[in-house]
Amino acid sequence: xxxxxxxxxxxxxxxxxxxxxxxxxxxxxxxxxxxxxxxxxxxxxxxxxxxxxxxxxxxxxxxxxxxxxxxxxxxxxxxxxxxxxxxxxxxxxxxxxxxxxxxxxxxxxxxx
Amino acid sequence: xxxxxxxxxxxxxxxxxxxxxxxxxxxxxxxxxxxxxxxxxxxxxxxxxxxxxxxxxxxxxxxxxxxxxxxxxxxxxxxxxxxxxxxxxxxxxxxxxxxxxxxxxxxxxxxxxxxxxxxxxxxxxxxxxxxxxxxxxxxxxxxxxxxxxxxxxxxxxxxxxxxxxxxxxxxxxxxxxxxxxxxxxxxxxxxxxxxxxxxxxxxxxxxxxxxxxxxxxxxxxxxxxxxxxxxxxxxxxxxxxxxxxxxxxxxxxxxxxxxxxxxxxxxxxxxxxxxxxxxxxxxxxxxxxxxxxxxxxxxxxxxxxxxxxxxxxxxxxxxxxxxxxxxxxxxxxxxxxxxxxxxxxxxxxxxxxxxxxxxxxxxxxxxxxxxxxxxxxxxxxxxxxxxxxxxxxxxxxxxxxxxxxxxxxxxxxxxxxxxxxxxxxxxxxxxxxxxxxxxxxxxxxxxxxxxxxxxxxxxxxxxxxxxxxxxxxxxxxxxxxxxxxxxxxxxxxxxxxxxxxxxxxxxxxxxxxxxxxxxxxxxxxxxxxxxxxxxxxxxxxxxxxxxxxxxxxxxxxxxxxxxxxxxxxxxxxxxxxxxxxxxxxxxxxxxxxxxxxxxxxxxxxxxxxxxxxxxxxxxxxxxxxxxxxxxxxxxxxxxxxxxxxxxxxxxxxxxxxxxxxxxxxxxxxxxxxxxxxxxxxxxxxxxxxxxxxxxxxxxxxxxxxxxxxxxxxxxxxxxxxxxxxxxxxxxxxxxxxxxxxxxxxxxxxxxxxxxxxxxxxxxxxxxxxxxxxxxxxxxxxxxxxxxxxxxxxxxxxxxxxxxxxxxxxxxxxxxxxxxxxxxxxxxxxxxxxxxxxxxxxxxxxxxxxxxxxxxxxxxxxxxxxx
Numbered sequence: 010x011x012x013x014x015x016x017x018x019x020x021x022x023x024x025x026x027x028x029x030x031x032x033x034x035x036x037x038x039x040x041x042x043x044x045x046x047x048x049x050x051x052x053x054x055x056x057x058x059x060x061x062x063x064x065x066x067x068x069x070x071x072x073x074x075x076x077x078x079x080x081x082x083x084x085x086x087x088x089x090x091x092x093x094x095x096x097x098x099x100x101x102x103x104x105x106x107x108x109x110x111x112x113x114x115x116x117x118x119x120x121x
Numbered sequence: 122x123x124x125x126x127x128x129x130x131x132x133x134x135x136x137x138x139x140x141x142x143x144x145x146x147x148x149x150x151x152x153x154x155x156x157x158x159x160x161x162x163x164x165x166x167x168x169x170x171x172x173x174x175x176x177x178x179x180x181x182x183x184x185x186x187x188x189x190x191x192x193x194x195x196x197x198x199x200x201x202x203x204x205x206x207x208x209x210x211x212x213x214x215x216x217x218x219x220x221x222x223x224x225x226x227x228x229x230x231x232x233x234x235x236x237x238x239x240x241x242x243x244x245x246x247x248x249x250x251x252x253x254x255x256x257x258x259x260x261x262x263x264x265x266x267x268x269x270x271x272x273x274x275x276x277x278x279x280x281x282x283x284x285x286x287x288x289x290x291x292x293x294x295x296x297x298x299x300x301x302x303x304x305x306x307x308x309x310x311x312x313x314x315x316x317x318x319x320x321x322x323x324x325x326x327x328x329x330x331x332x333x334x335x336x337x338x339x340x341x342x343x344x345x346x347x348x349x350x351x352x353x354x355x356x357x358x359x360x361x362x363x364x365x366x367x368x369x370x371x372x373x374x375x376x377x378x379x380x381x382x383x384x385x386x387x388x389x390x391x392x393x394x395x396x397x398x399x400x401x402x403x404x405x406x407x408x409x410x411x412x413x414x415x416x417x418x419x420x421x422x423x424x425x426x427x428x429x430x431x432x433x434x435x436x437x438x439x440x441x442x443x444x445x446x447x448x449x450x451x452x453x454x455x456x457x458x459x460x461x462x463x464x465x466x467x468x469x470x471x472x473x474x475x476x477x478x479x480x481x482x483x484x485x486x487x488x489x490x491x492x493x494x495x496x497x498x499x500x501x502x503x504x505x506x507x508x509x510x511x512x513x514x515x516x517x518x519x520x521x522x523x524x525x526x527x528x529x530x531x532x533x534x535x536x537x538x539x540x541x542x543x544x545x546x547x548x549x550x551x552x553x554x555x556x557x558x559x560x561x562x563x564x565x566x567x568x569x570x571x572x573x574x575x576x577x578x579x580x581x582x583x584x585x586x587x588x589x590x591x592x593x594x595x596x597x598x599x600x601x602x603x604x605x606x607x608x609x610x611x612x613x614x615x616x617x618x619x620x621x622x623x624x625x626x627x628x629x630x631x632x633x634x635x636x637x638x639x640x641x642x643x644x645x646x647x648x649x650x651x652x653x654x655x656x657x658x659x660x661x662x663x664x665x666x667x668x669x670x671x672x673x674x675x676x677x678x679x680x681x682x683x684x685x686x687x688x689x690x691x692x693x694x695x696x697x698x699x700x701x702x703x704x705x706x707x708x709x710x711x712x713x714x715x716x717x718x719x720x721x722x723x724x725x726x727x728x729x730x731x732x733x734x735x736x737x738x739x740x741x742x743x744x745x746x747x748x749x750x751x752x753x754x755x756x757x758x759x760x761x762x763x764x765x766x767x768x769x770x771x772x773x774x775x776x777x778x779x780x781x782x783x784x785x786x787x788x789x790x791x792x793x794x795x796x797x798x799x800x801x802x803x804x805x806x807x808x809x810x811x812x813x814x815x816x817x818x819x820x821x822x823x824x825x826x827x828x829x830x831x832x833x834x835x836x837x838x839x840x841x842x843x844x845x846x847x848x849x850x851x852x853x854x855x856x857x858x859x860x861x862x863x864x865x866x867x868x869x870x871x872x873x874x875x876x877x878x879x880x881x882x883x884x885x886x887x888x889x890x891x892x893x894x895x896x897x898x899x900x901x902x903x904x905x906x907x908x909x910x911x912x913x914x915x916x917x918x919x920x921x922x923x924x925x926x927x928x929x930x931x932x933x934x935x936x937x938x939x940x941x942x943x944x945x946x947x948x949x950x951x952x953x954x955x956x957x958x959x960x961x962x963x964x965x966x967x968x969x970x971x972x973x974x975x976x977x978x979x980x981x982x983x984x985x986x987x
Contacts (some may be wrong), residue, residue, distance in 0.1 A: 039147060041152040058155070062187035063149065070123035070190055078143075081150070083157075088147045095531035 023064045025107060028100040031074060031092040038079075038087040039065060065090060073099050128766030133191040146185055148180060198516075202523040210527070216496065217528065220489050222583055223878075224532035226871065227485030228578075229371050229539025234478050235577045236544060240568040241470035242467065247377045249316025250418070250452035251458040254381065255284075255428075257415045259436035259449035266453055270409035273439065277415060278435040282435055283428035284417030286314045289392060291412050292382070293399070294842055295364045299830065300349050301561040304339070304363070304388040305380055306395055312374075314341075314418060315381070321346070321356040322372030329371075330391035337394060339368045343376040344564065345387035346419045363390065364398050364840035365666050377567070381416065381457045385564040400667035400812065403758065416457055446702075460566070475639070477868050480630045482585060484875045487623045489528075489589040491879060494620055495596030495886045497521070503631075504597055518594045525590025526583070533582040551885075554859070556852035557823075558845045592619060612898050621919055624883050628923020629930065631876040632960050640953025645858040654797060655693065655726035657847035661826050662692040663833075664816045669840030674808055676836055677816055682825050685719035685817040688808035691790075692815070694850040696793035703802065704770045705758045713754055713800035719807055723749075723785065725817045733765035733783030736805040740782075741848040744805055747919055748785040754800035779804070815847075824848045871960065877967045884916055885973040895975050896983025916968030917961075924957055931956070 024032070030045050031037060037045070042065075043058045068074045073096030081087040133140045154175035164172060171340045177183070210217045245251040258266040269277070272287045291306040309330035316326060320343055331337045339361065341350075349744060350356050359368045368390060379385030392413070395404040402408040419428055429452060436449035497504070504517060548565070555563065596619055665673050677683050691699060693716075704710040720736045722728075740747055748769075755764035767781045787797040808814055818825045826846055833841050864954075888895070895908055931953065 017409045030142055038150065040151045043151070046249075047252075055166050058151065058176050059148075059180065059183035062144075062183055062188075066190040070129050070192075072123045085150060085153070086146065088143070088152050 021058065024068060025100070025103045027061070027064060027068060028073065028096060030040065031090060032097070032100055036077075036079070036089040036091040038081060038089050039048065040087075042090070068096070071099075072096070130192055131965065134196060144184060145822050146466045148177075148184065152177060152180075156243070159643050170622075187439050198519075199523065200694040202520045203527060205520065206524040206527050209524075211798070216492070217531065220492060220528050220589075221531040221535055222490050223485045223875070224529060224589070225535035225539055226875075228532060228536030228581055228585065229481030229543060230868075230871075231478050231482050231581055232536055232540035232574070232578055233543040233547070234474065234572070235581075236540060236568050236574050237572050238471070239571070239577075240259030240382075240566050241457060242463050243573055244569070244571065245458045246381050246460065246902060248381065252456070253418045253421075254315075255419055255425075256453075256455045256457050257417060257432060258453050259432075259440070260451045260453055261446070261448075262450045264451070267414040267449070268411040269415055270411045271404050271413065272409055273411075274413050274415060275395040276439065277435075280435060283420055283423050283431045284309065285420045287415055288314050289413040289415055291392060291395065291404075291414065293364075293390070295398075295839060296834075296841065297349065297361050297363070297839070302345070302349075302363075302387045303384065304390060305382065306398070307389050308392050311389065315378075317378045318373045318375045321334040321354075322370070324372055324374065325389055330393040333393050333396060335392060335393050337366070337368045337397070339363065339388045339390040339797040340374055341370055341388050342374055342379055342386060344379060344385065345368045347374045349387075364842070365669050365837060365839040366394075366397050368394070379381055379566070381460075383460055384562075385566060387626045397797075425454065433765055473637075474864075477634060477865070480634060480915035481868055481871055481875070483588070484627055484872055484879075486585050486588040486631050487878045488709040488875050488882070490592055491620050491623045491882055493525070493589060493593035494596060494623075495882070497593045501597065508598070512545060514598045514797040517598045521594035521597065522586075522590050525586045525594070528590075529582045529586035532585075536582070537578060550863070551860070554863075555856060556847040556849050559853045559856065579723040620883050620886070624880055624919045625923045625926070627876045627879045628920050629926040630883070632870045632924050632927025632956055633930045633934070634865075635869045636928065636952050636956035636958055637934060638862070638869035638933075639956050640935050640949065641858070641865045642862045643949055643952050645855070648793050648855060648858060651793060651796075653694070653793060653851070654786055655728050657694075657726075657851050659819070659822050660725060660815055660817055660847045661822065661829065661844065662689075662695075662813055662847055662850070663829075663844035664692070664813050666813075666837075666840045666842070669837035670809060673833055673840055674814070676833060677814065677829075680829070680832075681821050682817060682828075683816045684806060685721050685725050687725045687815045687817075688719040688806060688811040689722055689813045689815060690806065690848065692813045692847075693726070693788065693790050694792070694847065695843075696792055696852055696854060698798075702772050703758070704772070706768065706770075708758060710772075711754075711757050711800060712829050714798045715804060716790070717804045717806035717811055719805070719811070720801075722815065726788075728788060729786045731784045731786055732763070735783060736803075740978045741805045741807045742926070746777050746779045747782045748779045748804060749785050751782055751785055751787050751798060751801035751803075753787050753798060755781070755784045757800050770949040774843050793851070794858070806900060810897060813967065822848065873963055876960070879965050880920070880964055880967040881970065882915060883919075884912060885974070886977045887915060888912060888971045891975075892978055892983050895978050896980040897926075899978060900980035905976040908978075912972035912975050913965065913968050916964055916972075920961060920964035924960055927954070927956065927960070928953060 026046050030042050030049075034041075034045075034114060039061055043061050061116045065074070065076075069076050069090070073093060075093050076088050076090050078086060079089045152173050156169050157177055159169035159172045160166070174180070178486055237503065248254070258268070260266055269289065271289075274287075278287055288311045289309045290308075290311065293304045293306050295302050295304065307330075309325060309327035312318075312324035313327070319340065322340070325338070325340050341356065341420060346352055346356060356370050356373065359370045361370060362368075372387070380389070390398070392404070395412075397405075402410045404410060404412060419425070432452045432454065433449075436452050440447060440449045455464075506518060508514065551973050552560065552563075674686065677686055691697065698714045699716075700712050701715050702710050704714055718736075720738065723730060723735055730749070733749070736747070739745070750758065750764055752918070758764065758769055759767050764781045764784050768778050769781070771777055771779050785803065788801070789796065790798050790801055816829075823846065826844060830841065830844050833844075895903075895911070898911075899908065
C-alpha cells in the first residue's frame with residue numbers, strides 16, 4: 010500500500026471543491042471552475058491551477074462529471090464539464106463526510 | 122473500473138493523437154484566459170504571459186499527470202519494449218532465425234497433429250444442428266453395443282422417447298466399376314433429419330423407403346460423383362450395379378456432406394432395399410436379424426442425462442422377456458456432432474502421440490531457453506547497470522518476456538507453414554506406403570484452418586514463449602548489481618546450473634523418445650516376423666453375393682490359374698472376429714472365435730490337422746454337427762483329455778450338440794497384434810452357402826487378382842465384394858504399426874537433432890565462460906588431453922544423468938504399453954541399448970568440437986585479456 014501523501018489529501022479536497030462548484034452551474038470550463046473556486050474562497054484556495062486538470066480528468070474517468078466541447082463566452086472552443094447523476098450522489102456523500110470531519114476537528118480544537 | 126472509465130481508456134488508446142490534441146487545446150485555453158485576465162489587470166503583454174504560466178504550474182508535468190489518469194501507460198511502455206527488442210533483433214538476425222526456426226519445428230509438428238485431430242474429433246459435421254444428434258444403442262453385460270432389428274427400430278420410433286426425430290442406418294459395401302463404394306442404407310427421413318440438401322437431382326425422401334423392396338434408387342456423395350464419375354452432368358438417371366442389383370441414381374448430396382459415420386460414405390440408399398442388396402436373412406423377415414444402428418435428434422430442452430435415464434428404462438422393458446444373456450444391461454448415447462466422438466477412451470488411445478509431440482516442442486523450448494540464458498548472461502552488464510540506475514526488476518522481466526513473445530511471432534508463422542508442409546508430406550507418404558488395396562478405402566477429409574486451429578496456435582505459441590522466456594528472464598534479472606557492473610558475471614554460477622538442468626532434461630526426453638521409438642520398431646518387426654499359423658502367399662480371398670455365387674464358382678473352377686477353391690464364412694486377418702459361446706458337458710462356458718469352412722480350407726492355408734481328421738465332403742454338404750477345434754480351444758474345453766470324439770454344446774441359433782472330429786494348429790484370425798486366438802472352432806460348410814471364397818492361384822498373385830476381378834465383374838456385375846490377396850490383408854493389418862514406427866522414427870530423429878544442438882550450445886558456452894581458467898591450466902602445463910577431457914567430462918556427466926532418468930521413464934512407459942499388447946510383453950534389451958548408445962555417442966560428438974576449441978586456447982592471450 011502506498012502511504013497517503015500530502016498530494017492525496019489535497020486531491021480529495023480538490024475533488025470536493027470541483028464537484029461543489031459544478032453543482033451550482035450548468036456547465037463550466039476549467040478556467041471558470043478555477044476562477045470560481047478562487048472567488049468564492051476569497052483567494053484562500055488558489056494553489057497550482059494546473060493541478061485542476063488531472064483532477065478533472067480523474068473525475069471524468071470515475072463518471073462523476075462529463076466533458077464536452079463547446080464555445081466559450083468569448084467565442085473560443087473550450088472543454089465544458091457538467092455534473093452527472095452519480096457525481097451528484099458522490100458530492101452529497103463527500104460533503105457530508107467533510108462536514109462531519111470538520112465538525113469533529115472543530116470540537117477537538119475547542120477542547121484543547 | 123466503471124463503464125465511463127473503460128470507455129475513456131479505450132478512446133485514449135484508439136485515438137491517441139486526438140486525445141493528446143484535446144489536452145493541448147484545453148491547457149492552451151486556460152493559459153489564454155489567464156493571460157487575458159492579467160492583461161486586463163494592467164500587466165504588460167510579457168508579464169501577463171509569465172504570470173499565467175506561474176499560476177498554472179509546470180505545463181509538462183500537468184499534462185503527464187493527465188495522461189497518467191488515462192492509465193494506458195502500460196501500453197506505451199510495451200511499445201517502448203517492442204521497439205527496443207526489434208532494434209536488438211535487427212542487430213542479431215542469426216539469433217532470431219535460430220530461435221524462430223527451433224520453436225517453429227516443435228510448433229509446426231504439434232499444429233499439424235492438432236489440425237488432424239480437429240478435422241476428425243472437434244470439427245462438427247456439416248449438417249443442421251450437429252450437437253443435438255446422438256447415436257443410441259443398448260449394451261449387454263460386457264458393455265458391447267447392440268444392433269437393432271427392424272421390429273425393434275419400429276417399436277422405438279413408435280414409443281417416441283427422448284428424441285424428436287429418429288432414423289435407422291446400416292453400413293453397406295460394394296464395388297462399382299472396380300472402385301470400392303461404401304454406403305449407408307437409411308430410413309426415408311434421414312436427409313430431412315440432417316437437413317442435407319442435394320447438389321444435383323434430389324435427396325432421398327420418405328416415399329423412397331415406404332415399404333420393403335422400394336425404391337431402387339440411390340444418392341451419391343459429391344466426392345464420389347467427382348472422383349468416380351468425373352462430375353458428369355448426366356449422372357442422374359444412370360443405373361449403377363450395387364452388389365449385383367441395378368439402382369438408379371436420383372441425386373448427388375450437397376458438397377461437404379459425407380455422412381455422419383467415422384469414415385466418409387460414397388452413397389445412400391433406402392433401407393427398404395436391404396433385402397435385395399444383402400445376403401442372409403431378410404431384414405424385414407421373421408428371423409428379425411439385428412443390423413440397424415439408431416441415430417436421432419434429442420428433443421429440444423431434453424438433457425443428456427435425462428435421456429439416458431429414459432432410454433435405459435425403455436431398453437430394459439423391451440428386453441425383459443429375453444433370456445438373461447440378451448437383456449440390456451445399460452445404454453450408450455454417443456454424440457454424432459463430429460466424425461469421431463470425443464470420449465475418454467479416445468483420449469487415452471491418443472495420449473502417447475500427444476505426449477511424444479509435446480515433448481518435441483518442450484525440447485525445442487529448452488534449446489531456446491538455453492540460448493536465451495546465454496544471451497541474458499552476456500547482457501548481464503547492461504541489465505546490472507539498468508538495475509543500479511533504479512529500473513524495477515518487474516519492469517526488466519516484462520521487457521525480456523516481451524522479447525520472447527516477439528520472437529515467437531515469426532516462430533508461429535514459420536510453424537504454421539511447417540504444419541501445412543508436414544500434413545501434405547505425411548499424407549503423401551501415407552498414400553505411398555499404404556498397402557495398395559487399402560488405398561481405395563481411404564478418403565481424405567477436409568482439414569480446414571478454422572478458429573480452433575488458430576486458437577490452438579496462439580495458445581501453443583504463447584505457452585512456448587513463456588516456457589523458453591520465463592526462466593531466463595528471472596535468472597538474468599537476479600544479478601548482483603555491483604559485480605555485474607564491474608563485469609564479473611562469472612561469479613554468479615546459477616545460470617550455469619540452470620543450463621545444466623536444461624541439458625539433463627533434454628537428454629532425458631531424447632532418451633525416452635528414442636527408446637520408445639525403438640520398442641515400437643522392434644514390436645513391428647516382431648509382428649512382421651510372427652508366425653500367424655498359416656500361409657498367405659498366392660491365396661486370394663473374395664466375398665461373393667449369394668445370387669451370383671454359382672456363376673462365380675463355375676468361372677473360378679474353369680480358370681486355368683486357379684488351383685484350389687475353398688469356402689469360409691469369414692476371411693482370416695480381415696480385422697473382424699465372430700464369437701460364440703460353447704460349453705463341454707461338465708465344464709464352464711467359454712467364448713470362442715468360429716469360422717465355417719470347407720475341407721479345402723486347411724489345405725489352402727497349410728493349417729496342419731494335429732489330431733483326428735478333416736471334414737468330409739458329405740459332412741460339408743449336410744452341415745453335420747461336427748467340429749474341428751484349434752489346439753487352444755481343445756485345451757480350454759477338454760484340458761488333459763483327448764478332444765477328438767468329445768461332445769460340446771453350442772448355444773447359437775439353433776443350439777445343438779457338436780462332436781469333435783479333429784484338432785488343428787492355432788492361427789491368428791482377427792488381427793496380428795492380438796496374437797493367436799485363445800480358442801477357435803471350425804464348423805463344416807460348402808462354397809455354395811458361405812459368404813467368402815478363397816482360391817489358391819498360380820502365377821503373380823496381384824496380376825491374377827486383377828484379371829479375376831475384371832472377369833468376374835463382367836460375368837456378374839456387383840457380385841464381388843472385397844477381393845484381395847491374403848498378403849494384402851496381412852500388410853493392411855500391420856500398417857498402423859508401420860505408420861507408428863515411421864512417426865516415431867521421425868520424432869526420435871528430431872529429438873536427437875535438438876538435443877545435439879542443445880549440448881553443443883551449452884558446451885560452447887561453457888568453454889567461452891571458462892577461457893581464462895583453461896588458459897591458466899594450459900599455462901601451468903595441462904596437456905591437450907586433459908583440457909579435452911575437462912570439457913567432455915562435463916558433457917558426459919550431464920548426459921549420464923539424463924540417460925539414467927530417460928531409461929527409468931522409458932521402462933515405466935513400456936511396461937504400461939506392454940500390458941495392452943501381446944508383442945511387447947517381456948523386456949527387450951535391444952531398443953534400450955540402442956537408444957542409450959545413440960544418445961551417448963551423440964553427446965560425445967556434440968562435445969568434441971567445443972573441446973577442441975578449448976584445447977586450442979592460447980594461454981598467453983587469455984591471461985593478458987584482463
